[in-house]
Amino acid sequence: MTNTEAEMINNAEIKVAFFILKFYLLLSFTFFAKIIKLLHFQKYYFRKMLLEVKNLYFNYQTNQPLFQNLNLNVDEGQIIALAGESGCGKSTLLSLIYGLMDWQSGEIIFEGQKLFGPKGNLVPGESQMKFVAQNYDLMPYATVADNVGKFISNINLKSKKEKVEELLDIVGLKDYAKVLPKNLSGGQQQRVAIARALAILPKMLLLDEPFSNLDFSRKFELRDKLFNYVRQNNMSLLISTHNLEEVLPWADKIVVLQQGRLIQNDSPKETYENPYNDYVAKLLGEVNIFSEEEKSEFNLSKKHYFPHQIKIAENGVEAVVLESLFAGSHYRNKLRINDKPIVVYSQNVLSGNVFLKF
Numbered sequence: 001m002t003n004t005e006a007e008m009i010n011n012a013e014i015k016v017a018f019f020i021l022k023f024y025l026l027l028s029f030t031f032f033a034k035i036i037k038l039l040h041f042q043k044y045y046f047r048k049m050l051l052e053v054k055n056l057y058f059n060y061q062t063n064q065p066l067f068q069n070l071n072l073n074v075d076e077g078q079i080i081a082l083a084g085e086s087g088c089g090k091s092t093l094l095s096l097i098y099g100l101m102d103w104q105s106g107e108i109i110f111e112g113q114k115l116f117g118p119k120g121n122l123v124p125g126e127s128q129m130k131f132v133a134q135n136y137d138l139m140p141y142a143t144v145a146d147n148v149g150k151f152i153s154n155i156n157l158k159s160k161k162e163k164v165e166e167l168l169d170i171v172g173l174k175d176y177a178k179v180l181p182k183n184l185s186g187g188q189q190q191r192v193a194i195a196r197a198l199a200i201l202p203k204m205l206l207l208d209e210p211f212s213n214l215d216f217s218r219k220f221e222l223r224d225k226l227f228n229y230v231r232q233n234n235m236s237l238l239i240s241t242h243n244l245e246e247v248l249p250w251a252d253k254i255v256v257l258q259q260g261r262l263i264q265n266d267s268p269k270e271t272y273e274n275p276y277n278d279y280v281a282k283l284l285g286e287v288n289i290f291s292e293e294e295k296s297e298f299n300l301s302k303k304h305y306f307p308h309q310i311k312i313a314e315n316g317v318e319a320v321v322l323e324s325l326f327a328g329s330h331y332r333n334k335l336r337i338n339d340k341p342i343v344v345y346s347q348n349v350l351s352g353n354v355f356l357k358f
């Protein structure tokens with residue numbers, strides 16, 4: 001064999017070796033990708049149940065039950081929005097779960113253990129949960145930092161200080177560490193209470209309308225940071241709200257209460273696309289509601305249309321423009337189809353008569 005022939009054989013061997021290596025790498029990459037996908041799937045679809053409310057019956061007054069046979073499950077790491085109009089029972093349900101009131105019958109099970117409400121605990125509240133009620137319950141003569149650090153151990157003061165700083169950053173109160181809560185606004189006190197609840201990384205966090213006192217820009221910032229922190233730390237969150245738009249992007253499930261009855265329990269997308277009734281649709285924002293007669297008159301496929309779901313088109317249902325107002329990202333138009341007033345959002349200002357596509 002000549003030198004050139006030997007070199008050619010060597011090159012061919014190297015090529016084959018490279019080919020096998022490439023094939024092997026590709027195979028192992030696909031294998032690992034599959035494993036990662038499986039773990040991801042498992043994380044979301046085989047979550048462990050953390051809280052179970054079973055056939056809960058509760059009344060403030062004996063003749064009028066607020067909850068009758070209420071059932072609700074919360075999985076580990078799940079974010080659930082508890083929605084409903086004022087007075088539907090959101091705060092009461094959170095207080096019952098946290099163990100601040102006795103219920104008449106039914107069961108509340110947390111981590112597989114039956115809870116007994118106030119009679120089961122010397123100190124009010126369950127130890128693995130934290131509840132931020134609407135009264136905040138702050139220590140008025142301790143600084144903001146001391147309030148936030150209230151439940152953090154003093155064994156390592158440096159790490160405690162760092163944790164408090166991290167939490168104050170999340171709620172946007174870094175510059176208020178040394179201020180007393182009595183000198184803060186309602187919204188600021190609310191944020192201190194949230195930071196304090198996050199401090200001990202509870203397994204379950206119960207927040208009662210946590211954004212009610214916050215201005216628009218603060219709300220955006222806090223929501224992002226709060227939900228990310230909750231997700232990163234695999235906490236379960238039950239958050240009450242009367243405005244679903246506030247929590248829709250982050251919630252795994254929307255649970256809707258109407259006068260103490262649980263009427264819908266679905267994913268945000270399902271709730272938005274198929275609200276159970278007019279009450280649920282209105283919790284999701286401005287909405288056009290059509291009666292059965294109007295549905296057949298305008299040939300509509302559903303009952304509820306949000307203003308952006310109705311498009312201005314070349315032809316379709318004719319409407320008269322009553323008003324077209326600039327609303328930032330869109331124009332908010334009041335229209336009338338025959339006698340039916342509706343609201344439609346458009347990219348341009350409207351006038352005269354238009355055609356609508358549903």
Ligand SMILES: Nc1ncnc2c1ncn2[C@@H]1O[C@H](COP(=O)(O)OP(=O)(O)OP(=O)(O)O)[C@@H](O)[C@H]1O
Binds near residue numbers: 066087
């Ligand atoms: N201490 C109480 N005694 C008697 N009835 C009460 C008491 N607290 C609340 N209620 C009633 O129970 C119902 C539910 O109240 P709850 O505060 O749980 O509603 P909510 O949905 O949290 O309202 P909001 O959004 O205004 O906080 C309401 O009709 C309310 O009037």
